[in-house]
Amino acid sequence: MKISFELNGELKYLEVDPGERLAALLRRLGMKSIKEGCGTGDCGACTVLVDGRAVRSCLMVAPQVQGRRVMTVEGLGTLDDPHPLQRAFLDSGAVQCGFCTPGMILVAHELLTRNSSPTPDQVREAISGNLCRCTGYVKIVDAVLLAARWKREGKWR
Amino acid sequence: MAVETRQRVAVGRSVTKVDGPSLVAGKPVFTLDLDLPGALVGKILPSPHAHAAIVSVDTSEAEAVPGVRAVLHHGNVPRVPYTTAGQGWPEPSPYDTVLFDRKVRFVGDRVAAVAAETEEAAEEALAKIRVEYDVLPAVLSPEDAQADGAPVIHDEPDAEGIYDAQHNIAAAVDIPVGNVARALAEADVAVEATCEIPYSQHAAIEPHCVLAYFDEAGRLVLRTSTQVPFHVRRIVARVVGLDPARIRVIKPRIGGGFGSKQEIVLEPVAALLALRTGRPVRMAYTRQEVFVASRTRHPMRVNVKLGAREDGVLQAIDMEVLSNTGAYGAHALTVLSNVGSKTLPLYNKAPHLRFHGKAVYTNLPVAGAYRGYGATQGYFALEVAMDVLAEKLGIDPVELRRRNHIRVGETSPIFEKIGEGREGTAQIIRSCALGECLRIGADRIGWKENRGRRREDGPWVHGLGMACAMQGSGITGVDMAAATLVMQDDGSFRLLVGATDLGTGSDTILAQIAAEELGVPVDRVLVYSSDTDFTPFDTGAYASSTTYVSGNAVLRAAQEVHRQILAVAAEALEERAADLELTAGAVQSRKTGKRLSLSEIGHRATYVTDQRQIAATASFACPESPPPFAAFFCEVAVDRETGVVRVERFVVAADCGTAIHPQAAEGQLEGAILQGIGHALYEEMLFANSGRCVNAGFFDYKLPSSLDAPQIEAILVPSEEPTGPWGAKSISEIGINGPLPAISNAIHDAMGVRLTQAPFTPERVLLSRRAAGK
Numbered sequence: 001m002k003i004s005f006e007l008n009g010e011l012k013y014l015e016v017d018p019g020e021r022l023a024a025l026l027r028r029l030g031m032k033s034i035k036e037g038c039g040t041g042d043c044g045a046c047t048v049l050v051d052g053r054a055v056r057s058c059l060m061v062a063p064q065v066q067g068r069r070v071m072t073v074e075g076l077g078t079l080d081d082p083h084p085l086q087r088a089f090l091d092s093g094a095v096q097c098g099f100c101t102p103g104m105i106l107v108a109h110e111l112l113t114r115n116s117s118p119t120p121d122q123v124r125e126a127i128s129g130n131l132c133r134c135t136g137y138v139k140i141v142d143a144v145l146l147a148a149r150w151k152r153e154g155k156w157r
Numbered sequence: 158m159a160v161e162t163r164q165r166v167a168v169g170r171s172v173t174k175v176d177g178p179s180l181v182a183g184k185p186v187f188t189l190d191l192d193l194p195g196a197l198v199g200k201i202l203p204s205p206h207a208h209a210a211i212v213s214v215d216t217s218e219a220e221a222v223p224g225v226r227a228v229l230h231h232g233n234v235p236r237v238p239y240t241t242a243g244q245g246w247p248e249p250s251p252y253d254t255v256l257f258d259r260k261v262r263f264v265g266d267r268v269a270a271v272a273a274e275t276e277e278a279a280e281e282a283l284a285k286i287r288v289e290y291d292v293l294p295a296v297l298s299p300e301d302a303q304a305d306g307a308p309v310i311h312d313e314p315d316a317e318g319i320y321d322a323q324h325n326i327a328a329a330v331d332i333p334v335g336n337v338a339r340a341l342a343e344a345d346v347a348v349e350a351t352c353e354i355p356y357s358q359h360a361a362i363e364p365h366c367v368l369a370y371f372d373e374a375g376r377l378v379l380r381t382s383t384q385v386p387f388h389v390r391r392i393v394a395r396v397v398g399l400d401p402a403r404i405r406v407i408k409p410r411i412g413g414g415f416g417s418k419q420e421i422v423l424e425p426v427a428a429l430l431a432l433r434t435g436r437p438v439r440m441a442y443t444r445q446e447v448f449v450a451s452r453t454r455h456p457m458r459v460n461v462k463l464g465a466r467e468d469g470v471l472q473a474i475d476m477e478v479l480s481n482t483g484a485y486g487a488h489a490l491t492v493l494s495n496v497g498s499k500t501l502p503l504y505n506k507a508p509h510l511r512f513h514g515k516a517v518y519t520n521l522p523v524a525g526a527y528r529g530y531g532a533t534q535g536y537f538a539l540e541v542a543m544d545v546l547a548e549k550l551g552i553d554p555v556e557l558r559r560r561n562h563i564r565v566g567e568t569s570p571i572f573e574k575i576g577e578g579r580e581g582t583a584q585i586i587r588s589c590a591l592g593e594c595l596r597i598g599a600d601r602i603g604w605k606e607n608r609g610r611r612r613e614d615g616p617w618v619h620g621l622g623m624a625c626a627m628q629g630s631g632i633t634g635v636d637m638a639a640a641t642l643v644m645q646d647d648g649s650f651r652l653l654v655g656a657t658d659l660g661t662g663s664d665t666i667l668a669q670i671a672a673e674e675l676g677v678p679v680d681r682v683l684v685y686s687s688d689t690d691f692t693p694f695d696t697g698a699y700a701s702s703t704t705y706v707s708g709n710a711v712l713r714a715a716q717e718v719h720r721q722i723l724a725v726a727a728e729a730l731e732e733r734a735a736d737l738e739l740t741a742g743a744v745q746s747r748k749t750g751k752r753l754s755l756s757e758i759g760h761r762a763t764y765v766t767d768q769r770q771i772a773a774t775a776s777f778a779c780p781e782s783p784p785p786f787a788a789f790f791c792e793v794a795v796d797r798e799t800g801v802v803r804v805e806r807f808v809v810a811a812d813c814g815t816a817i818h819p820q821a822a823e824g825q826l827e828g829a830i831l832q833g834i835g836h837a838l839y840e841e842m843l844f845a846n847s848g849r850c851v852n853a854g855f856f857d858y859k860l861p862s863s864l865d866a867p868q869i870e871a872i873l874v875p876s877e878e879p880t881g882p883w884g885a886k887s888i889s890e891i892g893i894n895g896p897l898p899a900i901s902n903a904i905h906d907a908m909g910v911r912l913t914q915a916p917f918t919p920e921r922v923l924l925s926r927r928a929a930g931k
Contacts, residue, residue, distance in 0.1 A: 032190040033183020035412070037362040038444040042855035045362055073183035086181040090173050093820035096828065097660025098180030099362045099412030105181065124863040131855065133360050133413050134660055135824055136831035137863040138871075 005065040007031070008075025016062040022048070023057035026072060033073040033102035037131070044130030047103035048072050054110040073102040076109065084156050085109055085147040092143035096134035103130050108144045116151045118144070166741075167672035168883045171820035172679045175665045176410060176658070186410040188366045188382045189441060196368070197226055197272040199423075199430045199440035200279040202286055203450060204261035204268050207295035207520035207848030208308060211259050214269060215287040222285060224278035227433040230269040230286075231257040234429060237396050238315050242487040242525065243385035243419045245635040245696050249578025251318035251327060251486040253311050256396060256425060261290075262310055262484035263520050264849045265449035272430040272438050295520040295848050296325065299458070299481045302517040310484065310518040319486065325518040327482045328490035332497070334570045335509035337462075340473035344464025346549055347473075350542035351460040353914045354534050354897070356453050356481075356842035356850075357835075359527055360860055363412020364447045369427035370437035377404050377428060382411045384418045384657050385697035390689045396425040397432065404428075408687035414659040415832070416526035419699045420452045420487060448853035452525030453842065455492050455516070456481040459538035464509075469552045469560045471507035476500070476535065478514025483523040489516035490578045492524070495531030498581060500539050502569035502784070503627045504561040512575065520848050526699060528829065529893040532628055533836070540624035540898030541913060544905065554902070555599050558591075558625050558788075565589050577700075582633035584781040588876040588886065590812035591625065594788040597872055598623070598810035602790035611907060617794040619805070620907025624789045626894035629782035630705035630878075630887035632696075636779040638707035639693035642671055642714040644722065644771035646763035648742070648756030650675065650682045652714075655695025656707035657687045661889055662821035663703040667711045669817050670882045674715035675722075676740045677755065693774055701887030704817060706779050708882035713775035721771045725762045726753050783878050785886045787811035787826075789895030791867075793903040800919030800926070802904060804834055804867040809892060815884035816873045822888045826871035829892025835861045836893075837900040838916050 004013040007029065016025055023046045026034050034057055037043035041059040048057045049071040077083030082090070085105055095101050104127055111118055111126035118126070123144045124137070132140060150156060179186050216228040234257055240250035257267060269286050273279035296302045296310060302325040311322045320326045341347050367381040377399065383389050386406040394401035411418065423440045430438045442451060457480045464473035478496050482489040497512030527533075547554040563569060565586050573583040599605070602621060612619040641653040652671050658664040668682040675682070686692060695707055719739055726744035727734040736748045743754045762771050790808040795801070809826050816822040839859040843852050852858045871892075877884040901912045910925040 031183075032185035032187075035187070035363065037364070037412075038855050040444070040854060040856060043362055043444075073181070077182065079178050079182045079184065082178065082181060089181050090177045093171060093174075093824050095174060095177050095180050096662070096821075096824055097361070097363070097413040098176070098410060099187065099660075101180055102183045124866070128862045128864045131360075131362060131860055131862065133362055133415070133832065133860065134828045136827035136829075136869050137866045138827040138869050139820070139824055141863070 022060040088147035094139040094143035193437040196437040202269040204266040208293040209290040212289040218285040219282040224274035243388035327486035329515040331513040337511040340509035341464040349462040352538040359415040359417035361413030366441035369431035454527040455524035457534040461542040473509040480516040492531040496535035498575035499532035500535035505569040536894040537897040544902040588878040590876040591786040594810035598788040622903025624898035627784035628891040631702035631779040638695040639776035640710040648759035657698035709777035712882040717773035789899040800922035810872040813888035814878035814886035823871040826892040833896030
């Protein structure tokens with residue numbers, strides 16, 4: 001079947017198998033930031049934003065994004081021009097192996113879009129569906145709080 | 158250099174990780190992010206039985222599935238006994254594994270493998286392989302393994318290096334120092350503790366995966382998520398029967414390892430499938446397969462007996478270990494040895510020591526290397542026993558450690574007696590800030606004010622606990638790392654290292670070590686690592702080795718390049734090299750003030766006069782293994798009605814010498830502490846009576862989430878390790894040794910009961926309270 005959706009600001013119109021998982025489709029389209037850590041929706045490494053909401057792309061099938069806006073980390077910033085949220089992860093030391101990082105950044109993005117002044121507990125709550133085995137979450141929470149401060153200071157684009 | 162003539166420019170600074178920008182941008186830097194046209198999907202058929210002989214394998218139906226290109230099983234692959242443990246040479250683990258055997262030894266053991274055009278075709282083919290099994294009685298506990306008449310798990314005649322196959326003993330050690338039995342009998346006080354750790358999983362978020370393909374010259378390339386690229390090359394070559402020179406191993410970014418990727422599990426299968434089909438092959442474990450068919454921590458029961466004088470000074474330590482290595486003996490001997498070698502030297506005041514134990518086979522998943530590598534299991538029992546001793550003597554637990562811990566200038570006979578599967582190396586301690594760690598950690602947690610107070614808050618009872626630990630920095634007499642540093646024509650540098658960054662930040666740290674010597678910003682050093690065609694040898698990322706061992710190799714290479722730079726500048730400036738110094742991107746004369754920039758030096762050497770490549774390769778073989786030290790303190794709250802334990806705060810103060818990258822060092826501690834909290838409170842692989850793991854996945858096996866993480870405070874307490882690069886020692890493993898005993902001791906402070914079987918689930922807390930009548 002054919003579906004159309006917006007991927008990182010670009011309109012896509014393409015043929016998909018109705019049962020194709022969204023994670024597989026997006027990786028097929030070059031969005032390698034989407035990681036598969038479990039395939040059962042438990043780790044969050046495949047998180048994407050669909051109409052601004054963080055979802056597990058391994059638990060969705062491609063036709064579910066028909067007519068919707070999908071964003072991955074590739075659409076957030078680039079190597080030369082990272083989004084402040086990406087910069088905050090770097091500056092805070094929130095990246096160790098980096099495998100959970102794209103998903104973490106996207107759930108943080110969803111949180112900070114709703115709430116520019118989260119408490120540390122609200123940050124912990126927001127990222128609680130995304131597993132990280134490297135950091136103990138300490139510096140990830142720091143990074144989200146730093147990005148929130150930058151947002152309040154008008155440093156987000 | 159004798160005198161520091163300048164401020165450090167790179168070391169001690171938390172610079173941006175060199176791989177960080179691509180990681181946050183989601184660039185395709187991991188193994189499976191590379192799309193290879195025409196790649197086949199490889200899959201493995203797991204055993205449904207814990208112990209069975211394979212009577213026959215019929216692949217005719219599987220081979221008829223459209224898209225299936227190869228099926229491997231014991232009947233059509235070479236039989237080469239080997240070990241999947243990626244260790245140095247000679248390999249200390251028994252050769253008790255073959256690619257596909259005529260027998261399966263645990264639920265999940267490999268029976269066959271297929272390569273097919275699609276995942277669906279591969280799955281269908283697996284379902285159509287007809288295997289006839291002769292099911293054998295299974296051994297499902299270390300006790301059963303040792304029973305009279307127990308089934309023999311390794312009865313194959315061609316295995317090598319098994320300690321006693323007839324009795325299911327993969328490895329055994331018995332190392333006495335002095336006379337422990339007499340010292341225990343004669344001690345003013347004697348106490349003991351027996352602690353148990355179950356099967357647990359590393360749970361790196363990236364599952365094990367590999368791409369096998371052929372380059373333009375027909376050489377086999379393995380792009381793999383590994384901690385040990387050079388061992389992968391050596392072992393795969395032997396197992397599949399290929400000249401090692403025809404194999405290139407590339408480790409791209411890897412999504413966590415923690416020891417589980419020090420194991421060569423998928424690579425030889427992918428290599429053989431690629432060789433049989435002439436096609437690229439991609440293989441990845443599912444999460445369920447990672448749980449049962451990669452590796453686990455060695456489940457252990459450790460008994461510690463302590464004898465001490467009334468003033469608390471230890472006279473004797475007896476440590477006995479029963480380790481379960483599962484179906485194969487990967488790391489069986491070395492993890493067992495480390496239980497003693499990384500713990501007993503910490504309390505070197507005891508003249509009488511005995512370390513003994515064995516690692517036995519069972520028909521359960523295979524244990525292997527896991528961060529802490531035996532020390533974690535050892536410290537659980539040792540530090541709980543120390544708490545028991547402190548209680549019995551009425552001495553504060555912190556004070557008891559102070560009276561017994563090793564100090565600078567001291568040694569322990571254990572260093573020489575126990576190495577990695579053989580004798581160790583005598584060494585003295587040259588740096589130790591454990592005393593400071595104890596003071597700072599106790600202060601931060603409020604030890605004096607709050608311990609023994611049992612603060613109550615509704616159903617919650619609060620308690621404080623502590624523990625100490627040390628680890629090592631590399632393996633003496635085994636580990637070797639090399640580095641090549643090249644100055645380019647623009648005056649920037651290329652650093653080629655075999656060292657393997659598994660997310661720890663070692664690429665960055667090694668760049669910092671070179672940049673410091675060369676007096677340049679870290680971004681002037683381009684790092685390329687872990688490619689067996691292009692980078693020099695390194696034993697790999699394990700045993701807390703990279704900063705110390707690889708870092709020393711990098712420093713030596715940088716010192717030689719520094720010398721060459723001064724030589725070129727001396728010619729150009731017509732001065733003596735001894736009058737020149739390298740600083741802030743230029744060479745300057747102390748006498749005349751004349752300057753030459755690094756780019757001018759690079760240009761001159763490359764194109765102008767006396768042309769040459771400014772470059773050096775240096776290696777470092779680990780002569781001693783300086784231990785980092787740490788003191789752990791935590792506050793727990795125990796719900797007296799439900800038995801739920803909550804860690805409220807965790808403080809770790811650690812001495813890793815100079816922290817090359819403080820933020821990364823803190824990150825190692827924080828991550829290790831939370832893994833240790835997972836061990837203490839949640840994590841346990843559970844097995845049905847059939848030997849099948851019933852919680853192989855993130856839904857049923859609880860990893861700590863951000864909501865389970867307490868406030869973790871990691872404090873770096875500096876010391877200067879004279880043998881380390883810029884004073885550095887290791888940091889990656891030590892943090893995981895503290896949480897089990899510190900939390901157990903805190904529960905005792907709160908509730909008066911000792912939790913000695915991990916994890917400390919609500920049931921176990923309530924049962925131990927009931928047993929103690931509390």
